[in-house]
Amino acid sequence: MGRPLRRTPRALAAALGSLVVTAGVVPAAAGAPERVETPVASSSPITDVAESVVRVRIPLPASAGPRPRDCDWLSYLRFRHRNGPAASAGADRILVAQPGVLEGAGAFDGVARNTIVEAAGNGKYVEFWALDRRSNCLEDNTGVLAGLAARDPHLAVDYYYRDRPVGGRRFAGYQTNDQVRWLQNVGLAQTVRDQYDLMTAELPDPAARKRKMLCGGHSLGGILTGYFAEWDFDGDESTTADAGYNQCSGYFALDTRIQTGLPGLEGQVPAELVPVIERGADAVRAGLESGAVPRALSAPAVINTETMNLLAIAGLAARVDPGGRSDLSTYIPAGFNTDTTYRLLFSRDLATFLRGSPRVQDFGFTNAAALGGLMDDQSQPLAFIQASVGFFDGGRVVDKDFPVPNDLARAGLPVLRNLLGTESKAIPDEPNGPLYGWRDFDDVAGLPYRSKDGTPFTSPAKEVTAIAQLARSLSEHPLDFTEDYFPTRIVTDIALAAAPGVADGAVHDDGIKANPTINLQAGDGIGFSDPRPGDVVGPGYQHLDVLTAAPVQNGGRPEIISVSLARFATR
Incomplete structure (x- = not known):
């Protein structure tokens, strides 16, 4: 990766303009909220899909407390077929997707594009929100988007870590617990209300919503959809036109279930992060109010605001120069x-972690290999951050027996499966040696790397995602x-939903059963590993x-998740 490009403000603005096209303010109908839709450029090879970011002004109630002005807007990425109707009301179906824990809209890029193209092949135009x-x-995605526009990851690092401005703007720093005080009021009720308000603002006709919209999500998004289906939004449960289930014609679950409650969630969010849950709703409220309970889900390493942003920067580097030598671990x-995150993710065993040597900086990685090491299922220890994107190549690779030895992980204990995933972990083992590259998901046949028990670490049947797609999803979108800053209140509300004043709006007990559901499960996914009749399973x-x-x-083979979702949406 070369030295940072020094661009004038005018040149940088032009580069950014190639990524995000000038916004169009849509005149609002009488009484309709203010709305802005901005086309987004993409390097995806799927060129039949148009993407835009939509922002609708729907303010929080005054009781939420002081917050930034931007937080009185709701946003989503709108994906649609280029040959389809320009207005959402003209689409045959609209899929509305809630993201999982610590997940944003950009994560849906791949499945959205694949589903839209598949549906068009079936003669239907669908949108994906x-x-x-x-x-x-x-x-603040300024640094990542500027680095992408300039094709220089150093520009992003300079912005977030070296106090260097982009276009006259300086990074204000990661928000502290005191600065996000208002998040203590953004829990389950506000989250499902936000979805309802956005859907009704964007498609005001209730009959059209019921006919066209499909509601669902990934991971925690399935649970949020379950509550949405049961929620009463006008405060009068005897009237049902406003009920969540009447805003949707069906539900879709992406490696989750459309349900209420938290079965399997311990595989995504360690309960130790919010131990006060065991003391009840009043203790949680007091803890959030005082700040003793973090208002945004956070841990000292791996799971916090800074490390989430690190994934975007790693994706940016792999996006613009996949074969170039990664220097992010030294340039940051x-x-x-x-440093603690690197040690947790790149230590071969407990002894290596404790002594801190060899360090990740002692190895040579391409940018693609660095991203793969952060998120591939043979490397990343946390199952909810794992994807199957290929494997290391170029030097000796051995078993990664940290944080849990592979022998123990292979025992198949449910708690370990939910937390660590199903695959043996691997790690490069030649410090100060070769440059480790990355073999993409469709190029792993014949790799010589084997675990200590003699079995190959991976095979073509276990790899399904292109490293370039993962890099694009992480770095290309204005909504990343x-x-x-995942609100802790959402998890605590779901865990304590039976307590008075927490989920009082979830009164329509048959809301989930009111519409058909498609369950789209990852064959090696987490938590929801109880196969049920009718499930669509993605092998590997x-x-x-x-x-x-x-x-x-x-x-x-065709991609089974999007093919099945498109058929469900258009049948």
Whole structure:
């Protein structure tokens, strides 16, 4: 990767303009909220799909407390076929998707495009709305988008870590717990209300919503959809036109279930992050009010605002120069958070972690290999961040027995499966040696790397996502892949939904059963590993693969998740 490009403000503005086209303010009908839709350029090879970011002004209630102005807007990525109707009301179907924990709208890029193209092949034009939750308003994607426009990841690092402005703007820093105080009021009720308000603002005709809209989500998004289906939005449960289930004609679950409650969620969010849940709703409210409970889900390393942003920067580097030598681990200034994250993710065993040597900086990686090391299911230890994107190549690779030895992980204990996934972990083992590259998902046949038990670490049947697709999803969208400030209140509300005042709006107990559901499961996914009749299963898929899998799989197989979703939407 070369030295940072020094661009004038005018040149940088032109470069950014090639990524996000000038916004159009749509005149609002009488009484309709203010709305802005901005076309988004993409390097996706699927060129039949148009993408735009839509922002609708729907303010929080005054009781939420002081917050940035941007947080009185709701946003989503709108994907549609280029030959289809320009207005959403003209689409045959609209899929409205809630993201999972720590996940943003950009994560849906792959499945949205694949589904839209497949539906068009069936003679139907569908749209896919990938929602951003209210808390995503706190993110500053300026550095990543500027680095993408200039094709220089150093520009992003300079912005976030070296106090260097982009277009006259300086990064204000990662928000502290005190700065996001208002998030303590953004829980389950506000989240489902936001979805309802956005859907009714964008498609005011209730009959059209009932006929055209399909509601669903990925991971936690399935649980949020379950509550949405049961929610009463006018406060009068005897009237049902406003009920969540009457806003949708069907439900779709992406490696999740449309249900209420938290079965399997411990595989996504360690309960230790919010131990006060065990003391009840009043204790949680008091903890959020005082700040003793973090208002945004956070841990000292791996799961926090800074590390979520690191994934976007790694995706940016792999997007613009996949074969170039990665220098992010040295160019990003050292700090407790980043250094601890590197040690947790790139230690071969406990002894390596404790002594801190060899370090990740002692290895040579291409940008693609660095991203793969962060998120591939043979490397990333947390199952809810895993995708099947290929494997290392170019030097010796051995078993990664940290944080849990592969022998123990292979025992198949449910708690380990939910937390760590299903695959043996691997790690490069030649510090100060060769440059490790990355073999893409469709180029792993014949790799010589084997675990200590003699079995190959991977095979074509276990790889489903192109590393380029993952890099694009992480770095190309104005609404990004990750959610840097996930409101803790959402998880605590779901865990304590039976307590008075938490989920009082979920009164329509048959709301989930009121519409047909398609369950689209990752064959090697997390938590929801109880196969049920009618499930569509992606063989070899990990938790994120249901969103990112390539349209043509190894062996020429079609991508089963989007094909099945398109058929469900258009039948």
